[in-house]
Amino acid sequence: MSQVTRNQPLGTPTWIDLAVVDLEGAKAFYGAVFGWDFTTGDTGGTGDRGAECLLRGLPVAGLRRVTDRADTHGSWTVHLATDDCDSTARRVAAAGGGVLAAPHDVGALGRAALAVDPTGARFGLWQGRTHPGCRLVNEPGALVRNDLVTADPGSARTFYTAVFDFTLDGNEDLAGADFTFLRRPDGHEIGGILGLDSAPAPVWATTFEVADTDATVARARSAGGTSTAPEDTPYGRFATLTDPYGTDFSVIAR
Structure with missing residues (x-):
């Protein structure tokens, strides 16, 4: 078991979320598989209305509601930690990657960006403020x-x-x-x-x-x-x- 209480060092996978069209159906499936509970609200690295996935009352992932199935991408999105989202986004571009969503504030939770590497793989950046990311990792259900x-x-x-x-x-x-x-x-x-x-x-x-x-x-x-x-x-x-x-x-x- 590992409980996370602060922002992770640069590059550490720190949050995961999944874009879904059928929010209630996704909650039913993942709740059955992992025993998660859910709360509604902003979902960590995205700021979109959805649900946080809870294990023992702590957030371990997010479900993000989208209206277009083309925006679901068929995979969970990992967000890598940074203490300076803007600077890391500039490094992404300088190294040949792309910035799909420019750094932006997610209320008091943190600052986020969405990027793509030169091979075409998508990932997020997350600079936590009140939300460090997954609060539990490396244990069943996380x-x-x-x-x-x-x-x-x-x-x-x-x-x-x-x-x-x-x-x-x-x-x-x-x-x-x-x-x-x-x-x-x-x-x-x-x-x-x-x-x-x-x-x-x-x-x-x-x-x-x-x-x-x-x-x-x-x-x-x-x-x-x-x-x-x-x-x-x-x-x-x-x-x-x-x-x-x-x-x-x-x-x-x-």
Whole structure:
């Protein structure tokens, strides 16, 4: 278990949200899968009306209501921490990325921006004020990992090291895979880059920790989702799920 009470260092995945057309349906699905409760209001890194997803009364993610299904993108959006959203947005542009939504205040919660890397993967920036981001991580029902999956890992490695001062190292546990760890300057691992020629689109993939992968898969299927078959990996039992609206995410029991 890890409770977050302050803003995370530069580049740390600090908030996740999901754009949904059917807010009530999404709440029903994710509530069934993870046991989340929900509160309505501004959702962390976006400021749009939606719902915060609560675990033990603390926000762990956000659901953001949109009216156009084309705006849902089929994945959760990860927001990376910064103590200066404007400066980091400028670094994004200088390194060859794009700024899709310029830095803007989200009331007293913080300052946010939406960006895209040179491979086409979307991510957010979050400068917390009263809202540091996910208040619980690394426990069942909460965010445990984000990894960039792209067919152009070289460009991604160059970009993220330039913008967030990450260092890189390989992974001997995944023989034959083009996988690179991303580490903050203090050595803390924040995720990785997986080079995959068959990747249909570049995406920051989101993984939630669960207590029992097989039981979670069963709940997701009963709630209208689909799933790959659970499999054992060097890090735990893993499965990729798809919610009833086409959003992919993964779960792992470590």
